[in-house]
Amino acid sequence: MAPTSEILTAERILEATEEVLRRHGPAKATVVDVARALGVSHGSVYRHFRTKAALREAVTKRWLDRTSGELAGIVAADRDPEARLRDWLATLFAAKRRKAGEDPELFATYMVLTGENGTVVREHIADLTGQLTRIVEAGVESGAFAAGAGPGTTALALFHATGRFHDPCYAREWEEPGIEADFTAVMDLLVRALRA
Amino acid sequence: MAPTSEILTAERILEATEEVLRRHGPAKATVVDVARALGVSHGSVYRHFRTKAALREAVTKRWLDRTSGELAGIVAADRDPEARLRDWLATLFAAKRRKAGEDPELFATYMVLTGENGTVVREHIADLTGQLTRIVEAGVESGAFAAGAGPGTTALALFHATGRFHDPCYAREWEEPGIEADFTAVMDLLVRALRA
DNA sequence: CAGCTGACAGATTTCAATATCTGTCAGCTG
DNA sequence: CAGCTGACAGATATTGAAATCTGTCAGCTG
Numbered sequence: 001m002a003p004t005s006e007i008l009t010a011e012r013i014l015e016a017t018e019e020v021l022r023r024h025g026p027a028k029a030t031v032v033d034v035a036r037a038l039g040v041s042h043g044s045v046y047r048h049f050r051t052k053a054a055l056r057e058a059v060t061k062r063w064l065d066r067t068s069g070e071l072a073g074i075v076a077a078d079r080d081p082e083a084r085l086r087d088w089l090a091t092l093f094a095a096k097r098r099k100a101g102e103d104p105e106l107f108a109t110y111m112v113l114t115g116e117n118g119t120v121v122r123e124h125i126a127d128l129t130g131q132l133t134r135i136v137e138a139g140v141e142s143g144a145f146a147a148g149a150g151p152g153t154t155a156l157a158l159f160h161a162t163g164r165f166h167d168p169c170y171a172r173e174w175e176e177p178g179i180e181a182d183f184t185a186v187m188d189l190l191v192r193a194l195r196a
Numbered sequence: 197m198a199p200t201s202e203i204l205t206a207e208r209i210l211e212a213t214e215e216v217l218r219r220h221g222p223a224k225a226t227v228v229d230v231a232r233a234l235g236v237s238h239g240s241v242y243r244h245f246r247t248k249a250a251l252r253e254a255v256t257k258r259w260l261d262r263t264s265g266e267l268a269g270i271v272a273a274d275r276d277p278e279a280r281l282r283d284w285l286a287t288l289f290a291a292k293r294r295k296a297g298e299d300p301e302l303f304a305t306y307m308v309l310t311g312e313n314g315t316v317v318r319e320h321i322a323d324l325t326g327q328l329t330r331i332v333e334a335g336v337e338s339g340a341f342a343a344g345a346g347p348g349t350t351a352l353a354l355f356h357a358t359g360r361f362h363d364p365c366y367a368r369e370w371e372e373p374g375i376e377a378d379f380t381a382v383m384d385l386l387v388r389a390l391r392a
Numbered sequence: 393c394a395g396c397t398g399a400c401a402g403a404t405t406t407c408a409a410t411a412t413c414t415g416t417c418a419g420c421t422g
Numbered sequence: 423c424a425g426c427t428g429a430c431a432g433a434t435a436t437t438g439a440a441a442t443c444t445g446t447c448a449g450c451t452g
Contacts (some may be wrong), residue, residue, distance in 0.1 A: 226442085226443060226444085227443075227445090238443090238445090239445085239446085242444085242446080246445090247444085247445075248445085
């Protein structure tokens with residue numbers, strides 16, 4: 001039995017929901033399962049989340065925010081912009097690839113969740129392209145990057161051009177042998193385009 | 197009733213199969229349906245295609261070959277390589293977008309088929325990147341493009357970097373308003389990388 | 393006798409009855 | 423009385439029996 005003594009918080013419900021999703025998968029994870037895992041009635045879960053969809057959305061947001069957090073440090077680092085750009089994209093790729101490779105079923109679960117929660121995903125992507133924009137801005141200011149079409153537009157183009165290495169729809173191909181070489185080839189091309 | 201007088205050929209079976217797929221969708225299209233559409237018994241269909249999977253694979257190949265054919269003309273054209281590159285990628289994007297937009301259900305059907313037939317899709321992609329390689333080679337020879345990492349590697353990088361504008365997994369986003377600007381931004385970046 | 397048919401076995405899909413889940417709320421409990 | 427429970431109505435999912443489909447092949451037909 002789960003600890004019934006502690007008070008029920010949104011945080012504890014989210015943790016239990018992640019565990020239930022991990023165990024049962026997205027199709028079979030029910031609110032009743034979450035309540036059972038917490039040793040409460042399912043009515044109590046609805047006190048913190050209005051609907052099952054809202055609960056799943058919150059779990060999705062938590063998951064995506066973890067990735068954003070990992071990358072924020074690279075944006076803030078005091079290094080030359082080209083190295084930061086390469087590091088940022090390589091870290092994003094490595095993080096996604098690790099998650100997809102280590103636990104494919106859990107990754108598939110999160111792919112279902114992101115498919116359900118377009119708004120949360122759009123906000124996440126806006127967050128990521130915002131981080132990229134700051135790196136591009138730093139590059140233009142320092143003179144390392146050519147001005148081009150404006151930092152925001154360039155950052156978005158960089159994000160789109162590297163989709164193959166962070167978009168979950170390509171997850172299957174991240175295990176293929178040539179993928180590292182493919183990533184390097186695209187990165188080299190893009191860096192060449194940016195240089196002043 | 198369909199014309200029973202004509203002899204049954206692989207070609208006629210493929211046409212009927214496309215029609216059945218269009219009408220019933222990939223999940224409900226059966227070999228019996230195809231046979232009925234042709235006014236023959238389903239045993240006759242198995243005389244030309246060993247399995248249902250082989251029949252669907254042949255339909256997939258036919259469909260993909262049509263796109264390849266459209267693009268081959270641009271590769272052969274006698275124009276400057278940068279214009280040919282832009283035209284080739286823009287035409288690929290436009291063709292995919294048109295197919296996805298005009299008949300979304302049929303496009304969804306073909307997405308299912310391509311998902312089933314990895315080998316045929318890989319051959320199609322090898323064909324497309326081969327075409328791109330020839331354009332890049334022409335550019336390097338004429339001095340318009342910098343040599344870079346070799347035409348094959350560069351062509352593959354260009355194909356990967358523009359995935360957002362031809363990979364079916366992005367089909368939903370091809371109807372969004374900013375998509376043309378996104379395409380132009382990525383193209384401009386890539387062309388900048390190529391210029392000598 | 394080349395090409396087609398149609399009956400067949402085993403695999404797969406459909407459908408309707410049955411069970412479970414979602415979201416609400418009146419009332420219990422500490 | 424704030425927070426939780428558990429019964430409930432309607433929606434959704436599961437299940438297993440019946441229907442259909444796939445792939446084969448012996449025999450028919452022009």
